[in-house]
Amino acid sequence: MPAETAAPPTAHAPRLSTGVVIGALGVVFGDIGTSPIYTIQTVFDPGDPHPVPIARDHIYGIVSLIFWSVMLIVTLTYVTLVMRADNHGEGGIMALITLLRQRARGRGKRAAYMLAALGIFGAALFFGDSMITPAISVLSAVEGLKIVEPGLEPWIVPITAAIIVVLFSVQRRGTAAVGKFFGPVMIAWFLAIGALGVTGIAHDPEILRALSPTYALSFMIGHVSIGFFALAAVVLAVTGAEALYADMGHFGRKAITIGWLGLVLPACTLSYFGQGALLLADEHKVSAPFFLLAPDWALIPLVVLATAATVIASQAVITGAFSVASQAAQLGYLPRLRIAHTSAKTIGQIYVPFINGLLLVAVLILVFAFRSSEALAYAFGMAVTGTITITTTLFLYHAHTRWRWPLWVVLGGGGALLTVDLLFFAANLTKLVHGAWLPLLIAVCAFTVMTTWQRGRAIVTRRRSAVEGPLRPFVAGLLQHDPPLARVPGTAIFLNRGGETAPLSMRANVEHNRVLHSQVVILSLETEPVPRVPASERISVDDLGLARDGIVFVSARYGYMERPDVPAALRLLDPADTEGEIDLAHASYFLSKLELVVCREPTMSPWRTRLFVATSYITADAAAHFNLPVGRTIIIGARLEV
Numbered sequence: 001m002p003a004e005t006a007a008p009p010t011a012h013a014p015r016l017s018t019g020v021v022i023g024a025l026g027v028v029f030g031d032i033g034t035s036p037i038y039t040i041q042t043v044f045d046p047g048d049p050h051p052v053p054i055a056r057d058h059i060y061g062i063v064s065l066i067f068w069s070v071m072l073i074v075t076l077t078y079v080t081l082v083m084r085a086d087n088h089g090e091g092g093i094m095a096l097i098t099l100l101r102q103r104a105r106g107r108g109k110r111a112a113y114m115l116a117a118l119g120i121f122g123a124a125l126f127f128g129d130s131m132i133t134p135a136i137s138v139l140s141a142v143e144g145l146k147i148v149e150p151g152l153e154p155w156i157v158p159i160t161a162a163i164i165v166v167l168f169s170v171q172r173r174g175t176a177a178v179g180k181f182f183g184p185v186m187i188a189w190f191l192a193i194g195a196l197g198v199t200g201i202a203h204d205p206e207i208l209r210a211l212s213p214t215y216a217l218s219f220m221i222g223h224v225s226i227g228f229f230a231l232a233a234v235v236l237a238v239t240g241a242e243a244l245y246a247d248m249g250h251f252g253r254k255a256i257t258i259g260w261l262g263l264v265l266p267a268c269t270l271s272y273f274g275q276g277a278l279l280l281a282d283e284h285k286v287s288a289p290f291f292l293l294a295p296d297w298a299l300i301p302l303v304v305l306a307t308a309a310t311v312i313a314s315q316a317v318i319t320g321a322f323s324v325a326s327q328a329a330q331l332g333y334l335p336r337l338r339i340a341h342t343s344a345k346t347i348g349q350i351y352v353p354f355i356n357g358l359l360l361v362a363v364l365i366l367v368f369a370f371r372s373s374e375a376l377a378y379a380f381g382m383a384v385t386g387t388i389t390i391t392t393t394l395f396l397y398h399a400h401t402r403w404r405w406p407l408w409v410v411l412g413g414g415g416a417l418l419t420v421d422l423l424f425f426a427a428n429l430t431k432l433v434h435g436a437w438l439p440l441l442i443a444v445c446a447f448t449v450m451t452t453w454q455r456g457r458a459i460v461t462r463r464r465s466a467v468e469g470p471l472r473p474f475v476a477g478l479l480q481h482d483p484p485l486a487r488v489p490g491t492a493i494f495l496n497r498g499g500e501t502a503p504l505s506m507r508a509n510v511e512h513n514r515v516l517h518s519q520v521v522i523l524s525l526e527t528e529p530v531p532r533v534p535a536s537e538r539i540s541v542d543d544l545g546l547a548r549d550g551i552v553f554v555s556a557r558y559g560y561m562e563r564p565d566v567p568a569a570l571r572l573l574d575p576a577d578t579e580g581e582i583d584l585a586h587a588s589y590f591l592s593k594l595e596l597v598v599c600r601e602p603t604m605s606p607w608r609t610r611l612f613v614a615t616s617y618i619t620a621d622a623a624a625h626f627n628l629p630v631g632r633t634i635i636i637g638a639r640l641e642v
Contacts, residue, residue, distance in 0.1 A: 016252060016254045016255055016258075020251055020252065020255045021251075021255045021258050021259050021262075022183035022184070022187065023182075023183055023250075023251060023255075024183075024247070024250075024251040024255045024256050024259045025182075025183050025186045025187055025190070025259045025263065025264070026181075026182025026183035026184075026185065026186045026312065027182060027247060027250070027251070027312075027315075027316050027319075028243055028244055028247045028251065028256055028259065028316065029186060029190075029240070029243075029244075029259060029260070029264045030182075030186060030240070030243075030309065030310075030312040030313030030314075030315070030316045030317075031133055031137070031239055031240025031243050031313045031316060031317055032074070032238065032239060032240030032241060032243070032244075032264070032268070033186060033189065033190060033240070033264055033267070033268065033309065033313070034137055034140070034141070034189075034306070034309050034310050034313045035236055035237050035238075035239050035240065035268070036193055036237075036268055036271040036272060036275070036290055037137075037140045037141060037290050037306060037310070037373075038136065038140040038236060038290070038373045038374070038377060039066065039233065039234070039236040039237045039272070040062065040063075040066070040272065040275045040276070040279075040289055040290070041286070041287070041288060041289060041290065041374070042233040042236060042373075042374055042377040043062050043230055043233040043234060044062075044279075044286045045233075045286075045374045045377075046286075047374060048233070048374070048378075049378075049430075049431070049434050050226075050229035050230075050232070050430065052226055052229070052230045052233075053226070054279065054283045054286055056280060057219070058219065058223070058226070059207075059276050059279050059280055060207070060209065060210045060215045060219070060276070061210075061215050061216060061218065061219025061220075061223070061227070062219070062230060062234065062276070063207060063210040063215075063272055063273060063275075063276035064210035064211070064212065064213065064214075064215035064216035064219070065215075065216040065219060065220070065227075065230070065231075065234050066234055066237045066272050067210065067211065067216075067269060067272065067273075068213050068216050069234055069235070069237055069238060069420075069424075070237050070238055070265070070268070070269075072417065072420055073238045073241055073388060073420065073421070074238055074241045074244070074260070074265075075260070075261075075265065076417070077241075077388075077392060077417050077421075078241050078242075078244050078245055079244065079256070079257055079260055079261075081395065081399075082245055082391060082392070082395045083244065083245055083248055083253045083256070083257075084253070085099065085395055085398050085399070086248060086249075086253070087099050087530060087531060088530050088531050088532070089248070089249050089252075089531065090248065090249035090531040091245040091246055091247070091248030091249060092242075092245055092246035092247075092248070092249075092320075092323070092324070092327075093119050093122045093123050093126065093242070093245075093246070093324075093387070093390070093391055093394070094119075094123055094324060094327040094328065094331070095249075095327075095531070096119060096391065096394045096395065096398065097116045097119040097120065097123075097331075097394070098331070098530070099398055099402070100112045100113075100115055100116050100119070100394060100397065100398060101113070101116050111397070112397075112401075115393065115394055115397055117451070118390055118393065118394070119390060119394050120328075120333060120447060120450055120451065121386075121390065121443060121447045122386065122387050122390035122391060122394075123324055123328060123446075123450075124442070124443040124444070124445075124446035124447040124450065125383050125386045125387045125390070125439060125442075125443040126242065126320070126321070126324055126383075126387055127321060127324070127442060127443070127446045128382075128383040128438070128439035128440075128442035128443050128446075129239075129242075129317065129380075129383040129384065129387065129439070130317050130318060130320065130321035130359060131359055131362040131363055131366060131442065132366060132376060132379055132380050132383060132438075132439060133239070133240075133313065133314060133317040133380075134164055134167065134314035134317065134318065134359075134363045135160075135164070135363050135366040135367050135370070135376055136373050136376040136377065136380050137310035137311075137313045137314055138160050138163050138164060138167075138307065138310050138311065138314060138367075139156070139157075139160050139367060139372065139373045139376065140306075140310065140373035141303065141306035141307040141309070141310040142156050142159050142160045142163070142303075142307060143156055143288070143372070143373060144288070144291045144299070144302065144303035144306060145159075145303060146288075147288050147291045147292065147299060147303075148299050148300055148303060157367060157368065157371055160367050161364055161367055161368070163307070163311065164314075164360070164363050164364060164367065165360070165364070167311055167314060167315070167318075168318075168356055168359065168360040168363075171318065171351055171356050172340070172351050172353070172356075182312050182315075185305075185308050185309065185312060186309060186312060187263070188305065189305055189306075189308075189309040190263050190264060190267035190268075191267070192302065192305060193267050193268070193270070193271040193290075194266060194267035194270045194271065196271065196274055196293040196294055196302075197267070197269075197270030197271040197272070197273060197274030197275070197293070198270055198274065199274065199293065200273070200274025200275060200276075200277040200278045200293050201270065201273050201274050201277050203277055203278070203281055204277040204280045204281055205277075206277075206280070207273050207274075207276045207277040207280060208273065210273065210276060228423075228426075228427055228430075229427060229430060230427075231423060231424050231427035231428075232378070232381050232424075232427040232428045232430060232431050232436075233377060233381070234424075235381045235384055235385055235424045235427070235428065236377055236380060236381060236384075237268075237272070238384065238388070239380065239384045240313070240316075240317075241384075241388060242384075242387050242388065242391065243316055243317065243320060244256055244260065245391070246320050246323070246324075247316075247320070249531060271290070271293075274293055275289040275290060275293060278292060278293055291303070291306075318356070318359060319350075321355055321359060322339075322350050322351065322352045322355055322356075323350065325337060325352055325355045326339055326350060326352060328450060330527045330558075331527065332453075332454055332457055332527075333450040333451075333453060333454050334449075334450060334453055335453060335615055335616060335618055335619040335620075336619050336620050336622070336625055337352050337354055337355070337618070337619075337620050338352070338353055338354065338620035338621065338624065338625065339351070339352050339563055339620075339625070340352075340353070354618055362442075366379075366438075370435070375435060376435070378431040378434045378435035378436055379431075379435035379436055379437075379438040379439055380439075381424075381427075381428040381431065381436065382425075382428045382429075382431070382432075382436040382438075382439045382440060383439035383442075383443070385421065385424040385425040385427075385428050386425060386439070386440075386443070388421050388424070389418070389421040389422060389424075389425050392414075392417055392418050392421050393418065396410050396414040396418065399414070448611070449611065449615060452604070452608045452611050452612050452615070453612060453615055455604060455608070455612075456604065456608070456609070456612030456615075456642060459603045459604070459642055460594070460596070460640060460642055461497070463640055463641070463642065464497070464501070464504070464594070464640060465500070465501045467504065467638070467640070468501035468502045468503070468504055468507065469501060469502055469507070470500065470501060470502070471496075471499060471500060471501055471502045471522070471544065471553070472544055472545060474502040474507065475502070475544050475546065475549075475551055476545075476546065478510065478516060478549075478551070479546070479549060481510075483514075485510065485514060485515060485516045486514065486515045486516070487515075487516055487517070487518050487550075488515050488516070488517055488518065489517075489518055490517050490518065490519070490583065490586060490587070490588065491517060491518075491519040491520075491521065491582050491583045491584070491586070491587040491588070492506075492509075492516075492517035492519070492520050492521070492587070492588050492590060493520075493521045493523055493566070493570070493587050493588070493589045493590065494506040494520070494521070494522050494523065494590045495523050495524075495525070495566070495589065495590065495591055495592070495622070495626070496522050496523065496524050496592075497524065498524050498526075499522075499524055499542065499553055499555060503522060503590070503592060504592035504594075504636065504638050505590040505591060505592040505634075505635075505636040506520075506522065506590065508636045508638070509590065509636065517550075517588070518550055519550050519578075519579075519580055519581075519582055519583070520550055520551040520552070521552055521553075521554055521570070521578070521582065522551070522552070522553045522554070523554045523555075523556065523566065523569075523570070524553070524554070524555045524556070525556050525558065525564050525566070525626070526555060526556065526557045526558070527558055527559070528557055528558065528559055530559045531559045531562075532558075532559035532562055533557045533558055533559050533562070535572065537557065538556055538557055538558075538569055538572055539554060539555070539556055539557075539569060539572045539573060540554070540555045540557075541553070541554050541555075541573065541574075541577040541578065542554075542555070543579065547579065548579055549579070550579055550580065551579075552577070552578050552579055554570070554573065554578075556569040563625075563627075564625070564626050564627075565626070565627045566589070566626045566627060566628055567584060567627060567628070567629070568627070570582065570584055571584065586632070587632065588632050588633075588634060589623070589628045589629070589632060589633045589634070590633075590634050590635075590636065591622050591623065591628075591633060591634070591635045591636070592635075592636055592637075592638065593622075593635050593636070593637045593638070594637070594638055594639070594640045595637060595638070595639045595640070596612070596613045596616050596639075596640055596641075596642050597613070597639055597640070597641055597642070598610065598613060598641070598642065599641035599642055600641075603642055604642075609642060612642065613642065622635075623635075
């Protein structure tokens with residue numbers, strides 16, 4: 001990892017405007033905005049291993065509990081507090097991890113790195129969320145067909161699978177072409193669910209009494225066992241809260257706050273209260289209260305709109321998985337992945353083929369294995385509560401160490417919020433044998449891969465450094481080579497890991513070909529723990545202590561949200577700094593490729609070593625990743641034991 005020095009803040013989030021708010025409504029709130037489809041239905045599901053009996057006081061308690069859970073976790077924790085902790089405008093758990101690592105000093109260094117490891121597990125949980133969200137969201141919407149026509153129930157799973165296949169198939173085209181339609185569709189969705197909620201409330205306005213937190217408290221205190229188990233389903237109302245934070249860099253905190261307070265929160269609240277009023281009037285409608293709020297003539301349009309909304313919700317979380325994977329690779333927790341930028345205007349719109357294929361297979365397996373949104377809900381809650389709890393923990397530590405919040409505030413107010421999160425997490429642990437094990441298993445697997453890669457990468461770096469040898473003595477020795485090296489015309493660019501050791505490809509070229517180009521650039525690409533690095537600070541040049549020898553060391557710095565572009569970076573060079581003009585149009589690029597083999601003397605557990613070597617095979621082609629011209633790129637290989 002490069003030195004973790006922060007660049008000055010860069011203003012890259014869009015300015016607040018109506019268009020930005022509409023864009024945020026289309027991308028950020030898809031997940032949390034479709035939660036009303038299945039939350040109340042899941043709470044009272046008679047098939048639940050710990051069902052909440054349908055009763056008047058229980059309905060009041062659940063509706064109140066949902067409302068205040070949303071207010072505490074989403075409005076207070078995320079919108080009011082957590083979203084203020086940004087890394088130069090970027091949000092999300094990976095950004096929070098880099099903030100902790102930047103501030104790791106002295107005695108607090110160990111604690112910061114332990115919390116960063118906890119954050120990596122939170123990112124791993126997000127991958128589980130990315131697999132479960134498309135399955136449960138699309139399933140829950142298509143399940144509306146059985147309300148329209150019960151005979152269509154056997155077709156729910158096949159139709160869901162077909163929609164999911166189409167959804168993942170179009171990912172390579174990017175969201176730029178259809179993104180402008182997302183906002184209006186979601187606005188129509190929120191207006192529709194709000195209007196249906198109003199019609200439900202009009203039939204029994206008494207449900208508005210549940211706005212008082214006393215109903216939530218009396219339900220939890222008066223029905224301790226039922227209330228605790230109910231939290232495992234109530235938490236579904238806050239799914240997608242992490243998306244508000246993760247997408248902050250694309251739309252800005254103000255746009256997301258306006259969208260949430262101005263439309264999403266009121267619409268979702270009206271829907272929940274409308275469903276509660278419906279159940280007060282007819283407890284037999286518990287099977288699908290969301291869809292039964294609609295009159296018969298509106299059922300089919302509502303199913304179509306719900307399906308469109310859940311596809312958008314799935315799109316948002318899939319894009320989030322691409323971003324998390326990309327950032328993890330940039331920070332050294334995953335191998336370099338092939339990434340395609342799908343928009344010339346929006347830098348955050350990327351496509352990662354490996355992650356896309358992995359998610360598609362996983363989502364289809366979930367759909368065919370669980371076959372209903374109710375069954376998937378048990379698994380969904382664990383991923384959500386785990387990520388929320390970890391995010392709150394990291395934020396409180398950051399607030400205390402960076403913002404200097406008094407300890408009594410962190411332990412008092414922050415502790416209360418964390419207690420709420422832990423209650424939800426503990427409630428979901430009771431569903432462990434009923435499906436909650438799934439996101440934990442996915443997270444443990446992803447966490448193991450990421451930490452193994454980070455550890456193996458450090459081992460490879462040490463061993464590679466020993467083989468490469470120090471850079472400056474190597475360059476000095478080139479001028480004293482016996483016999484003298486032939487200097488051939490042209491420019492050679494050797495990509496290197498840093499400025500301390502000699503590139504393997506350059507050493508091999510000298511030892512085997514005994515030639516050296518007249519102009520040599522040793523280029524190191526460094527990833528900084530900030531989202532983006534300004535072009536003015538991209539490049540630095542070092543003559544390695546020997547002027548006019550035609551050999552220079554160039555360091556190119558990038559943020560973890562950026563994709564390195566070597567030719568573009570080299571065009572920023574000043575000929576005065578490079579000891580002559582660099583001919584980029586005809587330059588040759590040299591890459592070092594390592595073949596990893598298992599060492600006889602173990603450096604890690606044998607299974608972790610084999611996992612590390614296996615993971616290395618998914619590493620993307622370096623020439624394509626760095627945008628090197630294929631016809632002028634030479635790859636020189638070497639074997640290295642790990």
